Amino acid sequence: xxxxxxxxxxxxxxxxxxxPYRPDQxxxxxxxxxxxTSIGISxxxxxxxxxxxxxxxxxxxxxxxxxxxxxxxxxxxxxxDINSCFIGFLPAxxxxxxxxxxxxxxxxxxxxxxDLVAARVANFDRSRDPLLTIQDRDLGKxxxxxxxxxxxxxxxxxxxxxxxxxxxxxxxTKAIVTIGQNGLIVVSCEDPVGLLKAIEAVKMVDAQAHxxxxxxxxxxxxxxxxxxxxDTINE
Amino acid sequence: xxxxxxxxxxxxxxxxxxxxxxxxxxxxxxxxxxGSAYIEFGKNKILxxxxxxxxxxxxxxxxxxxGILRCRYHMSPFSVxxxxxxxxxxxxxxxxxxxxxxxxPAVILKDFPRTVVDVxxxxxxxxxxxxxxxxxxxxxxxxxxGIPMRDIVxxxxxxxxxxxxxLDVNDEEDKEGQADMPVAYMPNLGKITLMQLDGILTPxxxxxxxxxxxxxCKQVYEIQKKALMEKYFKxxxx
Numbered sequence: 188x189x190x191x192x193x194x195x196x197x198x199x200x201x202x203x204x205x206x207p208y209r210p211d212q213x214x215x216x217x218x219x220x221x222x223x224t225s226i227g228i229s230x231x232x233x234x235x236x237x238x239x240x241x242x243x244x245x246x247x248x249x250x251x252x253x254x255x256x257x258x259x260x261x262x263x264x265x266x267x268d269i270n271s272c273f274i275g276f277l278p279a280x281x282x283x284x285x286x287x288x289x290x291x292x293x294x295x296x297x298x299x300x301x302d303l304v305a306a307r308v309a310n311f312d313r314s315r316d317p318l319l320t321i322q323d324r325d326l327g328k329x330x331x332x333x334x335x336x337x338x339x340x341x342x343x344x345x346x347x348x349x350x351x352x353x354x355x356x357x358x359x360t361k362a363i364v365t366i367g368q369n370g371l372i373v374v375s376c377e378d379p380v381g382l383l384k385a386i387e388a389v390k391m392v393d394a395q396a397h398x399x400x401x402x403x404x405x406x407x408x409x410x411x412x413x414x415x416x417x418d419t420i421n422e
Numbered sequence: 423x424x425x426x427x428x429x430x431x432x433x434x435x436x437x438x439x440x441x442x443x444x445x446x447x448x449x450x451x452x453x454x455x456x457g458s459a460y461i462e463f464g465k466n467k468i469l470x471x472x473x474x475x476x477x478x479x480x481x482x483x484x485x486x487x488x489g490i491l492r493c494r495y496h497m498s499p500f501s502v503x504x505x506x507x508x509x510x511x512x513x514x515x516x517x518x519x520x521x522x523x524x525x526x527p528a529v530i531l532k533d534f535p536r537t538v539v540d541v542x543x544x545x546x547x548x549x550x551x552x553x554x555x556x557x558x559x560x561x562x563x564x565x566x567x568g569i570p571m572r573d574i575v576x577x578x579x580x581x582x583x584x585x586x587x588x589l590d591v592n593d594e595e596d597k598e599g600q601a602d603m604p605v606a607y608m609p610n611l612g613k614i615t616l617m618q619l620d621g622i623l624t625p626x627x628x629x630x631x632x633x634x635x636x637x638x639c640k641q642v643y644e645i646q647k648k649a650l651m652e653k654y655f656k657x658x659x660x
Contacts, residue, residue, distance in 0.1 A: 196651070198647060198651075199528075199570070200571070200608065200610040202610065215572070224572065225565075225568060225570055226650060240568060242565070242567065242654075243567070243568020244475060272475035272534055397655065
């Protein structure tokens with residue numbers, strides 16, 4: 188089947204298309220009509236229809252990389268603020284290993300209130316709060332960097348097509364940008380000028396996420412030569 | 423008693439019988455709320471703010487299967503000519519309830535179990551038909567907050583004034599007129615989510631009144647749509 192992508196601005200209640208299509212994210216089916224449930228940009232890809240939302244809160248998805256802040260702990264787990272309507276749980280076994288015992292190990296010694304942690308969502312469904320894990324490469328406590336909060340709906344734009352946007356920013360500023368799918372971003376850089384530039388670039392993406400030719404403008408702001416890697420909203 | 427309509431069918435504020443008041447909506451006016459909207463509906467000035475989805479307090483209200491919707495409609499002490507006691511009155515509690523029930527069919531909260539979406543509506547200046555204006559602002563604010571919705575709820579009143587069915591009754595017409603019928607409507611689905619009637623209408627008048635009100639809702643819907651487009655897509659078409 189031919190690849191067809193049609194994009195359109197939609198608001199809740201707008202009929203995107205009628206016919207035998209499969210509803211994906213942020214749409215629902217009413218008879219043979221596919222209707223948007225969010226304000227955003229609709230996409231028709233082959234026979235599935237979805238809407239990329241422009242507003243809204245982060246909803247955890249299994250295997251998402253997120254950045255959370257420790258808000259407390261019980262004797263068996265930590266609780267995280269993950270910028271969502273749910274609280275993230277990190278079980279102590281995940282950090283101390285199988286033979287964790289509440290009498291022997293001190294949770295506070297590893298992660299304390301206010302610590303920032305890069306974690307992955309191990310499991311989430313509607314019956315319980317999201318379960319996190321730090322058992323992977325590049326996960327765990329974040330020791331240094333600048334924290335920025337942007338709208339979670341704009342994260343895909345910050346990453347760009349095949350990571351083009353984030354690569355541009357990282358290469359131009361020599362900064363390391365850790366992006367949490369929940370809208371929290373940590374930027375660290377040895378060079379203070381590069382750090383400020385990288386922060387400015389991230390904020391620029393947040394403010395202008397819905398406009399075309401954003402990569403070009405970020406590039407010119409960072410002082411990179413324009414050229415290949417064009418990305419526009421119509422692609 | 424003031425004359426509500428002259429012999430040419432022009433109403434006390436200079437409108438014709440099928441004309442709504444000037445409506446303007448602004449989206450995203452409150453920084454601290456998750457979603458917000460400000461509406462001017464004739465002389466009505468109303469702010470709506472949305473918080474959530476967030477944790478439910480008190481906890482016993484939480485639903486394990488779905489999110490819940492809560493609504494507070496409140497009139498400021500300075501919203502009317504004589505100072506209004508800021509404590510919630512019987513009327514405000516009732517309007518909070520009907521607004522909640524009018525928004526409930528539109529929102530989809532099944533993906534947010536154990537959470538609540540709070541809708542706060544503050545009437546800064548009241549001028550008749552404030553529940554409809556409040557609903558219009560609230561549903562736009564819900565979209566701004568990114569709450570999944572089946573459709574936008576648009577509301578408008580119709581009524582009977584000087585023996586004629588008129589669209590969008592104002593404060594004077596509401597007090598002196600013969601009937602007032604606020605209607606909330608989901609334009610794309612063609613479904614009514616709120617219908618109240620204060621006064622007496624014959625079956626024929628009732629039908630006409632309802633049709634007139636729905637016509638008004640559709641006009642309001644276009645303004646809501648424009649306000650949302652203004653905030654989110656002002657930089658050209660996709």
